[in-house]
Amino acid sequence: MNQSTETLVKENVIEMRGITKRFPGVLANDHVDFDLRSGEIHALLGENGAGKSTLMNILAGLYKPDSGNILIHGKSVAFASPKDAIGAGIGMIHQHFMLVPSQTVTENILLGLNEPRFIMNLKMYDQNIVELGEKYGLPVDPKAKIWQLSVGEQQRVEILKMLYRGAEILIMDEPTAVLAPQEIEILFNTLHNMVGLGKSVIFISHKLHEVEQISDRLTVLRKGTVTAQGIEAKGVTRADLARLMVGRDIIFSLEKKPCNPGKPVIQVENVHCLNDKGLNSVNGVSFEVRSGEIVGIAGVAGNGQKELADVLTGLRKCSQGKIIIQGDDIANRNAKAGIRHGVSHIPEDRTHIGTAPNLSVTDNVIMKNYTKKPISKGWMLDTPSAEIYARELKDVYDIIVPSIDTPVRLLSGGNLQRVILAREISSEPTFLVAMQPTRGLDVGAIEGVQKLLLLQRDAGAAILLISEELEELISLSDRILVIYEGEIMGEVFDGNIDEIGLMMTGTRQNQLLKSGEIHEI
Amino acid sequence: MDIIIILQAGVASGTVLLFATLGGIFNERSGVMNLGLEGMMLIGAMTAFSTTVKTGNPWLGLILAMIAGGLLSQIHAFITITLQADQVVSGLALTFLGTGISLVLGEGLSKAGVISLLPVITIPLLSEIPFIGRIFFYNQSILVFLGYAMVPLCWWFINKTRPGLHLRAVGEYPAAADALGINVYRVRYFYVFIGGLFAGLAGATISLAISPGWFSELTTAGQGWIAIGLVIFSQWDPFRAMFGSYVFGALRRLILDIQGPAILFGMANPFYYNPYYGFFLQMLPYAFTIIVLVIGSKEAVKKRLGTPAALGIPYIRGQRGV
Ligand SMILES: Nc1ncnc2c1ncn2[C@@H]1O[C@H](COP(=O)(O)OP(=O)(O)OP(=O)(O)O)[C@@H](O)[C@H]1O
Ligand SMILES: [Mg+2]
Numbered sequence: 001m002n003q004s005t006e007t008l009v010k011e012n013v014i015e016m017r018g019i020t021k022r023f024p025g026v027l028a029n030d031h032v033d034f035d036l037r038s039g040e041i042h043a044l045l046g047e048n049g050a051g052k053s054t055l056m057n058i059l060a061g062l063y064k065p066d067s068g069n070i071l072i073h074g075k076s077v078a079f080a081s082p083k084d085a086i087g088a089g090i091g092m093i094h095q096h097f098m099l100v101p102s103q104t105v106t107e108n109i110l111l112g113l114n115e116p117r118f119i120m121n122l123k124m125y126d127q128n129i130v131e132l133g134e135k136y137g138l139p140v141d142p143k144a145k146i147w148q149l150s151v152g153e154q155q156r157v158e159i160l161k162m163l164y165r166g167a168e169i170l171i172m173d174e175p176t177a178v179l180a181p182q183e184i185e186i187l188f189n190t191l192h193n194m195v196g197l198g199k200s201v202i203f204i205s206h207k208l209h210e211v212e213q214i215s216d217r218l219t220v221l222r223k224g225t226v227t228a229q230g231i232e233a234k235g236v237t238r239a240d241l242a243r244l245m246v247g248r249d250i251i252f253s254l255e256k257k258p259c260n261p262g263k264p265v266i267q268v269e270n271v272h273c274l275n276d277k278g279l280n281s282v283n284g285v286s287f288e289v290r291s292g293e294i295v296g297i298a299g300v301a302g303n304g305q306k307e308l309a310d311v312l313t314g315l316r317k318c319s320q321g322k323i324i325i326q327g328d329d330i331a332n333r334n335a336k337a338g339i340r341h342g343v344s345h346i347p348e349d350r351t352h353i354g355t356a357p358n359l360s361v362t363d364n365v366i367m368k369n370y371t372k373k374p375i376s377k378g379w380m381l382d383t384p385s386a387e388i389y390a391r392e393l394k395d396v397y398d399i400i401v402p403s404i405d406t407p408v409r410l411l412s413g414g415n416l417q418r419v420i421l422a423r424e425i426s427s428e429p430t431f432l433v434a435m436q437p438t439r440g441l442d443v444g445a446i447e448g449v450q451k452l453l454l455l456q457r458d459a460g461a462a463i464l465l466i467s468e469e470l471e472e473l474i475s476l477s478d479r480i481l482v483i484y485e486g487e488i489m490g491e492v493f494d495g496n497i498d499e500i501g502l503m504m505t506g507t508r509q510n511q512l513l514k515s516g517e518i519h520e521i
Numbered sequence: 522m523d524i525i526i527i528l529q530a531g532v533a534s535g536t537v538l539l540f541a542t543l544g545g546i547f548n549e550r551s552g553v554m555n556l557g558l559e560g561m562m563l564i565g566a567m568t569a570f571s572t573t574v575k576t577g578n579p580w581l582g583l584i585l586a587m588i589a590g591g592l593l594s595q596i597h598a599f600i601t602i603t604l605q606a607d608q609v610v611s612g613l614a615l616t617f618l619g620t621g622i623s624l625v626l627g628e629g630l631s632k633a634g635v636i637s638l639l640p641v642i643t644i645p646l647l648s649e650i651p652f653i654g655r656i657f658f659y660n661q662s663i664l665v666f667l668g669y670a671m672v673p674l675c676w677w678f679i680n681k682t683r684p685g686l687h688l689r690a691v692g693e694y695p696a697a698a699d700a701l702g703i704n705v706y707r708v709r710y711f712y713v714f715i716g717g718l719f720a721g722l723a724g725a726t727i728s729l730a731i732s733p734g735w736f737s738e739l740t741t742a743g744q745g746w747i748a749i750g751l752v753i754f755s756q757w758d759p760f761r762a763m764f765g766s767y768v769f770g771a772l773r774r775l776i777l778d779i780q781g782p783a784i785l786f787g788m789a790n791p792f793y794y795n796p797y798y799g800f801f802l803q804m805l806p807y808a809f810t811i812i813v814l815v816i817g818s819k820e821a822v823k824k825r826l827g828t829p830a831a832l833g834i835p836y837i838r839g840q841r842g843v
Contacts, residue, residue: 062700062838083702098697100690101830110683111690112701118682161701 012074013038013169013200014059014090019068021054023410025402028054030224031068036169041191041201043211043233046221047245047442048414049400052204053095055221056171059202060092061085083112091162092171095413095440097154101147105129105140109161133160137186137193150302152183159190170194171202176210177440180300180468188214206442208238220244246444254450257458259478261290265462266312266431271321271331273311281307282318283486289431289462294453296477297466298500304486305466306348309435312464313345314338315353325431339368342430346420346437350413354420357409361401362390364408365423397422398448413440417449425452432456435466450476470497482509527774528656528767535770536668537562537726541748542755542762543675544719548594550679550757551712552692552831556612557597558720559745560619561590563738565724567623567630570735574633583639583725590721591714593619598713602706605835616745620738630735639663639730662730664722668763675759688712692829695836705836720745743807750810757829765813769806776802 014036021029028051036042046052057063059070061079070077072088079085085092099108106125110116116125126142133140138156146154155175162170176184191201191214205211211218212233220228220241227244242250267288275281282304289295299305310316312323314335323331325341335345347353355364366375366386374385390404399418401411408419417437424432434453438446453476457463467473473480474495482489482503490509492500502512541558548555555561569586573579593615600611640663647658657669679685690698691708699705727740734740747769755762779785780792780799792798 060700081702082700086702092700094700098694098700100693100697102693103686103689107686108697111686111698112703116683118684120681120683120686 011038012036013072015071015074016055016059017069017071019055019058019065019070021051021058021063021065023054025406027224029058029065032221032224032226033229034219034226035230036200036202037217038200039195039198040216041195041203041214042230043215043218044202044204044221045206045208045211045218045241045245047223048440048445049223049412050221050245050442051224052221053173053412056092056173056202056204059085060090060171062092086162086165086167089166089168090171091165091167091169093155093158093162093173093175095173095177097158099146099154099157102145104143104145105149105157105160106142108146108157109164111161113165129160129164132164136160136163136197137190151178152180152186155179155183155187156190163194167199169200169202171204173204174206174440175203176205176207181470184210206440206446208241208443211241212236212238222247242443245442248444250443250447254454254475256454256475259293259457261293261478262460264288264290265325266464267322267324268312269322269324271308271311271318271323273307273316273318275304275307281486282311284321285483285486285488286321287481287488289464291430291460291462292457293478294457294463294465294476296473296480297464297483298470298473298480298504299468299483300504301468303483305483306435307486308483309345309347309433309464309466312338312433313343313347315345338431342428344424344427344429344432346424346432346434348435348439350416350420351409355408355416358407361394361399361404361406361408361411361419362386364419365390365393365426368423368427393422393426396426414442414445417441418445421449421452425456428459429456429461432461432463433466434463436468437465438467438469438472446472470500525652525655527778528771529659529661530774531771532656532767533661533665533770534731534773535767536662536665537723537731537744538748538751538769539668539672539763539766540719540723540726541745542751542766543671543759544716544723545748545752546675546679546755546757546759546762547688547712547719548716549752549832550688550692550829551709552695552829552834552836553598553601553709553713553716554608554612554833555594555597555615555713555716556609556749557594557615557619558716558748559741559743560616560623561593561717561720562619562724562727562741562745563623564593564619565590565721566728566740567627567724567735568721569725570633570636570728570733571627571630573636573729574630577637579637579639579729582729583722586725587718587721590719590724591717593622594713594717594720595710598710601835602709602713605837608833608835624737627735627737631737633735636729636733638733642666662726664726664730672759672763679759689829692831695831696838699836699838709836723748747806747810750814753828754813769809772806772809776805 012035016032016034019029019032032055034055044052054063058065061082061084077088106122106129109129110125129142138160140153140156140160146157175187179187195201203215215233217230218233219226219230222245239249269286271282271285273282285308297305307316311318314330314333314337317332321331322329325343328341330337330341351357366389370376370381375382375389387404394401394404397418399422400415408416411419438449441449453463465473465477480492480495480500482492482500484504484506489503489507499512503509541562545555545558565586568589569582572582572585597611597615600606601608641660642663643660644658648654679688687698687703687708691703691705695705724741728735751762751765751769754765779802782790783793784790792802
């Protein structure tokens, strides 16, 4: 390699030196060094709460570091606001999208710009945005309102928003956590495109195979400090990464005892229900889950999984059908009817349904058993025993939080999920509905959650696992039902990925059998 | 009881509600609820009237009234935006403050006598249109016409201009607006101020045009509260605000007129013979407001329109969750 290309490749566009950021009770970043070269995809890894989002929020001008400095193209900068960062060519796509749901794609992209000055001539800008999208392989409908778009499309809008502002450096905070597998492929193509056009990307993810697949170099954080800085991604194994992140070895293959199902705990008979927009979304689903087994539900997001989970846990009315638990029909009753029969729910939406964000950890974990002794003392709550209970769960489930009085909205994604798990699993459920229970969790936490689910199964709980991660479904479930447009397409016992994939796109199992694509076992 | 007269008067007194509601739409669109409307309207009415008494110039009165409303609103802005206190509590306090100030400063004004009012105009051709012409374009205060112009102008501003886009973004998702460099605090201060200007204008509309004079707190007689209901009924849309304001204006007039005649629809008029029933009638606009709110919000949920998502929530940069 000659001198000039060598320096070209090695040029640092960003250097962060000695970044420290403290929040009440936590040191989120402790003298962190980080650098980004031009034209690379740099992965940022770390456990939940390691400080990845904090570090990137500092780079994007949202937080001010307590100490340390940032150099861009070798020049020291101090961002007073996100606008300054955008001005310096840094665009961040947040874990939670920053899009205004009631506005159109174009309106969202033009937000905050000086041009157009006063009158919004949207037609003209619609055209510009379509063209920009074509250049980077990001097709969007500029007139669509954000709330009408799928998550993948919303993400495209976020990327376009930054590209439209001339961002040279794109920070993506867990962009794949909310995407379906096909959408992830599309995103990766886009990222390659962009790097090809001279941009640089910082990519945060908990999925190690993605990191291996896409990144050039990587940096690992653990509890606010750097454990590996800018190492080449080639040649690093998943086990290495896991060790750098968690500080111990992670077992990737689960030990699973043979399944030993007992009596049916729940029988779902011909259930129909509507979604929030009033359209049919579950159309005649029937199945049963027996004690001591995990039944997986596979399907592309938005095929009625969420509505099914809601109906089973009493959060949504069904228009037809029966849900029988321990001989009692709980359809169209409320959540409490289910809870009395030992139904537990790990919802997809952690911040609105799973927890009460402004309440403390203690209040959140006692939400299900505050009516029972010793926490209930007649009409009163016994605060000391509630606190003892919360402390116990905090230790058992390894919830990392400054104190049990901290409001849960301050917790990182992984720790929030642990709060929910602690509450739902410690009630020793007879039937557990878990929806995307490991989404957004780090490898260590995923291992923990999966072990907990298997433990519950072995203890005799009936578990319904709804997930878009096929790998996880196959490794945990004893059998898998595939859902498509609110109907069950078929049932798979041996984890045949191809068969599941075909059913996920709407082919019924009996059609597959007829056409000879698969054979009866 | 002439239907045309009731509707004509409805448009006139509905203009007061319209201005107050438009102001409410602006500050709520930016995410700040201001329950102090009634107080700001009173300040406006008092300022307009006393300025006109002293200077003889109702236009000056109008402008000072708006400024007074605007200034009062900034107290609410400081408390809720900078100090991040509860918007409901601060708004209620603002009503008490506004009422108190205007009663003290307006002492003696009710005996001030006749003042020169804002002009009343008739539009030559338009007023000839049957029915409509008499209601909207005949013998109406110039402020009524200002109301007609304001509605499309406000709609256009909110939906078709860059500042309007920023306004909507700040009320729906302030963190997103902040991340793109929009100064959320400044935008909110500004639209709370605009809300104050409109409330002052509404007050001046009462005391200089619709029912001239100063009758202490009876000048506004609770119209500020009805306007707060109308903001929700309108689903934050100026055209619906216009419709709602005129309907409520006509209702106010109907309640007065219905107590007039001794014979109503060929029967003895119970409201004429039992003056106490009048209190029941006076209650109707408020009962109606409650009904409208219930219907309005159900519809809003269905249509996914409606409430600015960040309404009532103080913005703190970098705050997690909520
Ligand atoms: N605004 C805030 N106020 C208080 N504490 C915060 C705030 N933001 C982050 N923290 C704390 O700082 C630590 C680092 O959080 P951060 O969000 O950076 O983690 P992360 O690595 O992005 O985790 P995850 O993978 O779960 O997203 C956590 O302990 C978190 O609770
Ligand atoms: Mg994060």
